[in-house]
Amino acid sequence: MRAGIVASAGKHLSSGITGTYQATVYDEEDRATYTFSAQPIGAAASSRRVVVAIGCRHSSGITLNTVTIGGVAATKDVTKIEAGGINETVIASAVVPTGTTADVVVTFTGGSAVRCTIGVWTLTGGSPATTAIAAETDPTSLTLSTSSGDFVVAAVTAQVTVVWSGASERFNTSETGNTHVSGADAVASGASTVISVDPGGTTGIAGCGVAYA
Known part of the structure; x- marks a missing residue:
């Protein structure tokens, strides 16, 4: 298992919500269950929502089933599996009120x-408001209906x-078997947020996004 932890400055939203990128970690072993121990999740608070973006590679017919964060069952806010059934991206979240670190399973x-x-x-x-799924093209994009902030x-x-x-790109991993997983965030400035993605080719693209309000 390899980790590259990079914390960003918090982004303050007009609604009073702050979003902060915390960490990235990856595991290149074959597993039916991955446990990413003691991931940083910031200061404890009754309304704190932890968002986890997950990128994985598997055989066709296998799918991501569940995500827990600090023992709390997360909701899969959006899922994209590319046409070949091999690359999958999921963004999941849960309200996790206690602790400053959590095991993500x-x-x-x-x-x-x-x-x-x-x-x-x-x-x-906040909570998930709108979602978008990227077309499997090069380039591609995500267009979300949003409110400012x-x-x-x-x-x-x-x-x-x-x-x-x-x-703003927060991580971009390059793993064995030519698998690349990348995550980014943005604060919406109006009624529509468009994020452009240039994947450098059309092979196995699974891209998605969630706006939290």
Whole structure:
């Protein structure tokens, strides 16, 4: 398991919510259950929402099943599996009121994944408002209906590198077997938020995003 923890400055939303990127970690072993221990989730608060973007690679017919954060069952806010059924991206979240670190546990159904990456964000409140799924094209984009101040989390899993426009890249992993997982965030400035993604090719693109308000 490899980690690259990079904390960003908090982004303050007009609604009073703050979104902060916390960490990235990945595991290149074949597993049906991945446990990413003691991930940073910021200061404890009754309304704190933890968002986890997950990028994984597996055989066709295998899918991501559940996500728990500090023992709390997370909701899969949006899921994208590319046409070949191999690359999958999920953005999940849960209100986790206690602790400053949490184990993030990801399970699969139908067999084992061959590698898995997570990126972790903390919001001081809010809930999922709108979602978007990227077309499997190069370039591609995510267009979300938003209100000014919504906090947007986006992620892409592909077999090629990823370049973002309209969002701040927070991680971009390159793993064995030519799997690339990248995550980014943005604060909406109006009624529509467009995030452009240049994956450098059309192979195995699974991209999606969520606006939290």
